[in-house]
Amino acid sequence: MTIAAEAKREWNEQHQHPLGFKTRRGLNWFTVGLMYAMFYMCRYNFRFAGAGMRAEFGWSTGDIANIAAWFSIAYGTGQLVNGLFCDRIGGRASMLIGAIGSILVNVLIGFSPWTSTFMAFAAMWMVNGYIQAAGTPGMVKINAAWFNKEERGLFSGIFGFMIQSGQAMISMLAPWILAGFSFLALVVGPGEWRMLFTIPPIFLGLVAIWFYFISAQSPDDAGFHGTIQDDVDNSAGTTVPVLESFKFVFSNPLVWFYAVAYGCTGAVRHAADQLSPLYFEDVLGFNMKTNLPLIASFTLVLVPIVAVCGSVISGWASDRFFRGNRYPVAMVLYYGEACVIAAATTVMALGIIGPTTAGILLGCLFLVLIAVTANSTHSIVGAAAPVDIGGKKMAGFASGVIDSFQYYGAALGLFITGLLLDVSLPGNYTVWFGIMTCFAFFGGCAMLSLLLRQKKKAAASRAVIGFMALLVISGAAFGISKYRTMKPVAIAHYADAAQSAFQAGDTRDATDQAQRVLRLAPGHEQAMQIVNNVHDQFVAAAETALAAGDVQAAIENAQNAINLKGRETPALKVLAEAKALDKAQQKAEKEAIEE
Amino acid sequence: MTDFQAHIPIPRQLWLRDRCIAVETQFQKSIGRGTFVTRFLPLLVILALAYWNRIQTPPRVAGWIAVPVTAAAFYFALLVLSHRFHDIGQSGANLLQIVLPVFVWLWVGGDLMAKLPPRLWIGTAAVLAVWPVIVILRLCLQRGTQTQAA
Numbered sequence: 001m002t003i004a005a006e007a008k009r010e011w012n013e014q015h016q017h018p019l020g021f022k023t024r025r026g027l028n029w030f031t032v033g034l035m036y037a038m039f040y041m042c043r044y045n046f047r048f049a050g051a052g053m054r055a056e057f058g059w060s061t062g063d064i065a066n067i068a069a070w071f072s073i074a075y076g077t078g079q080l081v082n083g084l085f086c087d088r089i090g091g092r093a094s095m096l097i098g099a100i101g102s103i104l105v106n107v108l109i110g111f112s113p114w115t116s117t118f119m120a121f122a123a124m125w126m127v128n129g130y131i132q133a134a135g136t137p138g139m140v141k142i143n144a145a146w147f148n149k150e151e152r153g154l155f156s157g158i159f160g161f162m163i164q165s166g167q168a169m170i171s172m173l174a175p176w177i178l179a180g181f182s183f184l185a186l187v188v189g190p191g192e193w194r195m196l197f198t199i200p201p202i203f204l205g206l207v208a209i210w211f212y213f214i215s216a217q218s219p220d221d222a223g224f225h226g227t228i229q230d231d232v233d234n235s236a237g238t239t240v241p242v243l244e245s246f247k248f249v250f251s252n253p254l255v256w257f258y259a260v261a262y263g264c265t266g267a268v269r270h271a272a273d274q275l276s277p278l279y280f281e282d283v284l285g286f287n288m289k290t291n292l293p294l295i296a297s298f299t300l301v302l303v304p305i306v307a308v309c310g311s312v313i314s315g316w317a318s319d320r321f322f323r324g325n326r327y328p329v330a331m332v333l334y335y336g337e338a339c340v341i342a343a344a345t346t347v348m349a350l351g352i353i354g355p356t357t358a359g360i361l362l363g364c365l366f367l368v369l370i371a372v373t374a375n376s377t378h379s380i381v382g383a384a385a386p387v388d389i390g391g392k393k394m395a396g397f398a399s400g401v402i403d404s405f406q407y408y409g410a411a412l413g414l415f416i417t418g419l420l421l422d423v424s425l426p427g428n429y430t431v432w433f434g435i436m437t438c439f440a441f442f443g444g445c446a447m448l449s450l451l452l453r454q455k456k457k458a459a460a461s462r463a464v465i466g467f468m469a470l471l472v473i474s475g476a477a478f479g480i481s482k483y484r485t486m487k488p489v490a491i492a493h494y495a496d497a498a499q500s501a502f503q504a505g506d507t508r509d510a511t512d513q514a515q516r517v518l519r520l521a522p523g524h525e526q527a528m529q530i531v532n533n534v535h536d537q538f539v540a541a542a543e544t545a546l547a548a549g550d551v552q553a554a555i556e557n558a559q560n561a562i563n564l565k566g567r568e569t570p571a572l573k574v575l576a577e578a579k580a581l582d583k584a585q586q587k588a589e590k591e592a593i594e595e
Numbered sequence: 596m597t598d599f600q601a602h603i604p605i606p607r608q609l610w611l612r613d614r615c616i617a618v619e620t621q622f623q624k625s626i627g628r629g630t631f632v633t634r635f636l637p638l639l640v641i642l643a644l645a646y647w648n649r650i651q652t653p654p655r656v657a658g659w660i661a662v663p664v665t666a667a668a669f670y671f672a673l674l675v676l677s678h679r680f681h682d683i684g685q686s687g688a689n690l691l692q693i694v695l696p697v698f699v700w701l702w703v704g705g706d707l708m709a710k711l712p713p714r715l716w717i718g719t720a721a722v723l724a725v726w727p728v729i730v731i732l733r734l735c736l737q738r739g740t741q742t743q744a745a
Contacts, residue, residue, distance in 0.1 A: 020616030
């Protein structure tokens, strides 16, 4: 008998569940997963509302990015705190509180006029981030009670699918809402971004009601007693006092190994997700806004599919062949990921990736491979490992701690990548790949160290940790010196490019380049002059358009001026006047139609 | 407090448990090759027609008729596949080998058809269809262990 067949036979023998259990578990998992996907709808709606908010309130792109960053910080911190309380109140209560809170915040944003100020909106969105963070620990805790250790890998793979499906749902719903629709007596015009905060909560509310009636905290609550075995003693129930959970999780070294590794997953996954549209435009020469090439469409379609497949297969493999141990599979995946991204770094440095047929194919292939490996580690380290560590009792907090590191890792990774990309020459994303390679390799080392520790090779494990510390120090030293070398070259290059573009009359390119220079060297004289000149042109154009009654042109030019200089511009006044005029014109048109 | 005392299921949960047992019992049976072919192929035709109807603009059959018919046909198809897998000595969960590629197509097929030229999306569909077709052919042709013994 082959090893695979033997493993399968053993596994099947150990997992004989009573009749009806698998169906009940499937129903429970579907309900919990659907609820979690709905959480995503009330969170990713912000992505689609950004353009409308910018147009209505005159916020800059930087303001929108700041709100998203604050949300991430609130979410990461919420994972820590809510995870702790989740172990006390149970996963079901945690998810329901999260759902009710998120519904309230979203509806408040959708209906309240006072969310039009930047600080009010940012504060509300941070509250939403904090409340939303009750979802993951709750879901992980519920599922901890429903799966044996050797079944959780597959569950975590399906968790990856739930994330993708939540994003897919809001991606389909948002354009439909923004395009305008009518339903019974409700008529919504095009561009009504506030509806993005009022319609998704309806779906979340409906699913929360379904969740309340169908989901069960554990198999025992559903009438299947003693079906699931746990390493931790659950004879006194599956909820624990906050202090006990805190002590257990914080003093458990396994949590920290996984947390460090998961921070690396966050750095790679978020960098790949958030910067790939820029990579398509800057490196592969695609036009992402108007003319998306076939290969880009195909890659964007393929990425979520391979991500889900990778998650499911890695989870299943850790269940079947490693008796539910996640770290060997995670280690192989991290090192595999490091090899793939290192190859991409080399190919990029050699100038092979670029707007040629071979370059585009290679560039897209690397993105797909990164998606497989990053999402595979995301599922087994983020969803399965916390359950293995915390068991039914403390999975909530273990998940909270580990998951929060994903967001801190992402923030760190994006910050470093942003700094180095700013000083890179156009179309050169070598540092992007390079930084992702370092994080992937670091994650692999964390898992290697854990593997050695579990095999009772403490000295070797400590040696790997020492090596990791050396990696951090040498990486920081190398990165800082590289940044210092690249910065003056980049400033000179972009200042020249801005000047050439301005002289050629390409104001958009000129301001882009000049703003890039100003980010690197605030107060750079030549760049300031270009920005001021372009800003004055926009203000003048807005005033002229307003005087001529062309409201749309006035709004567009005023918005461009605001994007250049924030709120310290006379364009704000022009924008307000143009909007007032626009409203008056619309009202007059409506009255004329009614008459 | 003991574990048993901590978890006394409420009547709604017991009702759900009984329904799940009833559903799972339906999936426990096994059927032979001939029965499988006569039951599965008509269901396959109904599902194919439902998909064809879905991609028509506007659909030929109204949603309130098409959706329940599709759901019922899908459920019976799962049932028949599961029974046949049991007959050849395998777990009913193997039906995922057929369902998953179909699901992937339902997920991305529309996008592919809209964005890619026909040769590419037909090629993708063919690649996705290869394994399910092999499995279905096996189910139609392979001799069963349980029905044969019976």
